[in-house]
Amino acid sequence: MVEIVLGTALAAVGAGVAVGFAGLGSGLGQGMAASGAVGAVAEDGDMFSRGIIFSALCETQAIYGFLIAILLLVFSGLLGGGSKGLSTAVGIVAIGAGAAVGFAGLGSGMGQGIVAGASVGAIVENDEMFSRGIIFSALCETQAIYGFLIAILLMVFGGILG
Amino acid sequence: MADQIAALISQLALSNETILVLVILALVIVGAVVVVVTSRPILDIFPYLNPIAKVRARKGRLLSDKQIVELADTNSVEDVTNYLRGLDDYLPYLNEYSLEKSLDVQMADTYKYIATIAPEEIKKPFEIISTKTDIANIKALLTAKAVGFTNERTSELLIPSGSLYDTLDKLVDASSVTDVVAGLDGTEYSDVLKDAIPQYEESNSLLPFSNALDKFYLHSLLHSTEVPGNENTEKMYAYIGAQVDIANIKLIIRAKVDGLDYDVVSPYLINEGYQLREWKLKELMESQDVSGVISSLDGTKYSDILSNALTKYNETGSVSVFENALDSYFAEYSHSLSLEKPLGVGPIIGFLSGKEKEIKNLKIISRAKREAGFPNDKLQEMLV
Structure with a gap:
């Protein structure tokens, strides 16, 4: 069995939190x-493609979480085999x-789901609501982007990336 | 900061495994709190999302005011039928039934559909609303028997929907009103109909049956949402309560016009009321005349609506002026309720009241078009 130092183990927990909570929000x-x-x-078969678009919008939070988790796993050495043994502080x-990225994705995903669900209802009643529905739904993306950016910055300036 | 925390951890001299367990435990606790707090509103909304999309799709297909005006401007009932044949929602019904029956069957199917898709917490009231079809069929059957229609014509009157349709269809062969009541033994309407038999025999009028059925329906409806537990059930209670109050006011106004006493009308009032409780209903009934009833309603939301209709009533002497004013108010009130809870019961209420309004207007247009030379301006006035 490979010996993992505490810092690396903490980075693994971070990866789990990133993908777990972001995935939870995105899934809900x-x-x-x-x-x-x-x-x-x-009620209206023509709604299929638009329904897919609104459902897919909520996928992004999980993707952000997944990306951060992969980066953490790679740069902590858990993936790729080049374990450099992160310090506890870096962990x-x-x-x-x-x-x-996890908690921002949780809130953002749930909020986006509510708006997207309501938008689908609005579009099926009035076709012209499509673009406006997309805009309102996309608004909820910002929180996940903040979380993603901060996660990247933490990794860069915390000594994990680069 | 991270270095300080790392130094603190090393000072505690805990093993790596212990630190990991503590970190994971802390994250699990924080995560659980976050999930519980944030998921509460989601749990309220989630059961409504699917039904809302379904009813909003149908709401989008309701006839617009412009289309109703176009229908009112047509020359004959055939024109109305042909116009509706161009709409997917009406075509299958018109292929099978006459115009009036198509409207009734479609409304019955709408009630049934809403009761099927409604989320559990508001299912019961919509199930009771769907019994309107059974009640309409019972009334039609009783009327047919009282008037002495042939079996064929009686069958024509029945809406082929509702939980009692098969039973009622078999009762088409019944020879009298009391036989119909006896034939409904074992159904939920049996007791109220039996209780109305003495009054029917005394007055030789079907009104006691009709009033008893209406009271039974509204009473059941009011009690189906007795304890509003959240915003959705509160809105539902307000929607139902307004119907009960309006039914009570209509009955009282009619009673005043006919010069009836409280004791005569009281058995048909829903005494629990919603905003108009028993004492208020009694006060209204003790008024001298219709104007007195309206004065007694001062301070309630019905006062202005009825006051505005009073002038027209004085000109025409028709109680339907008040009834139309109350119906219009209810349509507006339902619309306002539908906007208050857009991710809850709102769109369902909005669609149902919109559909009821549409069918009512189409029935008015259909009847007007059957009467040769019915003035169009009068028809426009009658529309809800």
Whole structure:
């Protein structure tokens, strides 16, 4: 069995938090958007493509979390085999990075799911609501982007990346 | 900061495994708190998202005011039928039934559909609303038997929908009103209909049956949302409560016009009321005349609506002026409720009231077009 130092283990926890919470938010959001989309498609088959777009919007938070998790795993040496053994301090920074993208993704995903679900309902009633629905749904993306940026910055200036 | 935390950890002299367990534990606790707090609103919204999309799709297909005006401007009932044949929602019904029956069947199917898709917490009221079809069928059957229609014509009157349709269809062969009531033994309407038999025999009028059925329906409806537990059930309660109050006011106004006493009307009032409780209903009934009823309603939301209609009532002497004013108010009130909870019961209420308004207007247009030379301006006035 490979010996893992505490810092690296903490980075692994950070990776788990990143993908876990971001995925949770994204999943809940996508569930809500898809639930609305299924209702819309049941009434109007033409809504399928638009329903897919709104459901897919909520995927982004999980992608941010997944990216940060992969970066953490690679640069902590857990993936790729080149274990450099992170210090405990850097491991804590990794948890911060994971928490930043994870919790931001959780809130953003749930918020986006609510708006996307409502937008699907609005579009099926009035076709002209599509672009406005996309704009309102995209607004909720910003929190996830903040979390993602801060996670990257933490990794860069915390000595994990670069 | 991170270095300070790392130094603190090393000062504690904990093993790596212990530190990891503590970190994971802390994250699990924080995560659980965050998930519980943030998921609460999601849990309220989630059951509504699918039904909302479905009803909003149908709401988008409701006839616009412009289309209703176009229909009112047509020359004959055939024109109305042909116009509606161009709409996917009406075509299958018109292929099978006459115009009036198509409207009834579509409304019955709408009630049934809403009761099917409504989330659990508001399902019961919508199930009771769907019994309107059964009640309409019972009333039609009783009327047919009282008037002495042929079996064929009686069958025509029944809406082929509702949980009691098969039972009622078999009762088409019944020879009298009391036989119909006896045939409904074992159904939820049996007791109220039996209780109304003495009054029916005394007055030889079907009004006691009709009033008893209406009271039973509204009473069941009001009690289906007795304890509003959240915003959705509160809105539902307000929606139902307004119907109960309006039904009580309509009954009281009619009673005043007919010069009836409180004791005569009281059995048909929903005494629990919503905003108009028993004492208020009694006060209204003790008013001298219709104007007195409206004065007694001062301070309630119904006062202005009825006051505005009073002048027209004085000119025409028709109680329908008040009834139309109350119906229009209810349509507006339902619309306002539908906007208050857009990710909850709102769109469902909005669609249902919109559909009821559409069917009502189409029935008005259909009847007007059957009467040769019915003035168009009068028809426009009658529309909700």
